[in-house]
Amino acid sequence: MLERFAKVEGLGNDFLLLDRRDASPAVLDALVARLRAAAPALCDRRLGVGGDGILVVGPPRTAEAAATMIVVNHDGSRPEMCGNGLRCVALAVAGAVHQLVIDTDAGPKPCAVREFHPGTCPSGQVAIDMGPPDLLGPRRVGGRAFAAVSMGNPHAIAFVRDEDPEALARGDGPAVERDPQFPDRTNVEFARLEADGSITLWVWERGCGITSACGTGACATLAAAIAEGLAPHARDVVVRLPGGPLMLRQDRAGGSITMTGPARVAFVGEVEVPAASSTA
Numbered sequence: 001m002l003e004r005f006a007k008v009e010g011l012g013n014d015f016l017l018l019d020r021r022d023a024s025p026a027v028l029d030a031l032v033a034r035l036r037a038a039a040p041a042l043c044d045r046r047l048g049v050g051g052d053g054i055l056v057v058g059p060p061r062t063a064e065a066a067a068t069m070i071v072v073n074h075d076g077s078r079p080e081m082c083g084n085g086l087r088c089v090a091l092a093v094a095g096a097v098h099q100l101v102i103d104t105d106a107g108p109k110p111c112a113v114r115e116f117h118p119g120t121c122p123s124g125q126v127a128i129d130m131g132p133p134d135l136l137g138p139r140r141v142g143g144r145a146f147a148a149v150s151m152g153n154p155h156a157i158a159f160v161r162d163e164d165p166e167a168l169a170r171g172d173g174p175a176v177e178r179d180p181q182f183p184d185r186t187n188v189e190f191a192r193l194e195a196d197g198s199i200t201l202w203v204w205e206r207g208c209g210i211t212s213a214c215g216t217g218a219c220a221t222l223a224a225a226i227a228e229g230l231a232p233h234a235r236d237v238v239v240r241l242p243g244g245p246l247m248l249r250q251d252r253a254g255g256s257i258t259m260t261g262p263a264r265v266a267f268v269g270e271v272e273v274p275a276a277s278s279t280a
């Protein structure tokens with residue numbers, strides 16, 4: 001069955017976005033099941049459209065929301081939340097500069113489209129209230145200390161000094177993702193504090209592998225850095241990801257983290273999404 005999609009990206013973290021705000025709950029559930037089964041093929045960068053995952057936009061679940069975002073990872077798993085994806089959904093739903101709430105599997109998230117460039121392929125800058133981090137305490141994996149933090153989805157953050165965060169993310173990420181201490185697996189962050197106060201970050205994402213950027217990972221890393229006294233409250237902190245910078249801020253201990261960054265529609269198209277049973 002042909003499905004219309006928009007290819008969207010935030011700092012190169014890229015997704016197929018399917019806008020189904022008109023779908024009934026049963027139709028939406030059936031579509032998500034088909035997309036989860038077809039995700040590895042649809043996200044394959046040679047055989048399919050290519051992407052880190054899929055975003056399905058459905059009708060709102062709560063009174064104040066404009067829509068709901070459902071996320072599917074490259075491997076077909078369904079994570080609770082996606083920061084870069086949410087900026088893209090807010091841009092696609094808002095269609096202008098204004099504030100709106102998007103429901104997610106991690107609860108409602110207030111969004112503000114700060115800059116909007118209209119067109120068939122719009123782009124802009126979006127700020128998201130990502131909610132408060134949940135600090136889950138220290139973990140040790142393979143002799144290395146990690147901070148476990150949830151932003152609705154799980155993250156394990158290690159701070160490095162003289163080591164290369166990219167090499168560690170590529171080399172150690174897969175094993176940490178699947179360590180038994182993380183019953184739902186985990187996203188894995190390797191971060192280095194820079195002299196200018198910014199944070200260099202590489203992420204091995206649960207269900208995706210290395211990505212150009214991870215919004216929830218950047219927020220979890222800032223939360224861990226603040227908790228360990230490595231970064232300040234109430235000041236904008238730049239997190240430098242391979243795909244570019246995100247601006248983050250936590251105004252007070254335990255409070256929400258605001259994330260600001262770009263979102264863009266790269267192109268639109270149609271793709272065959274087989275019935276779930278035929279992809280078994």
Ligand SMILES: N[C@H](CCC[C@H](N)C(=O)O)C(=O)O
Pocket residue numbers: 013071073079080081082083084085153154187205206207208211213214215216217
């Ligand atoms: N792979 C993540 C979901 C996408 C998160 C990331 N792309 C972001 O921008 O937050 C997980 O399984 O929790």
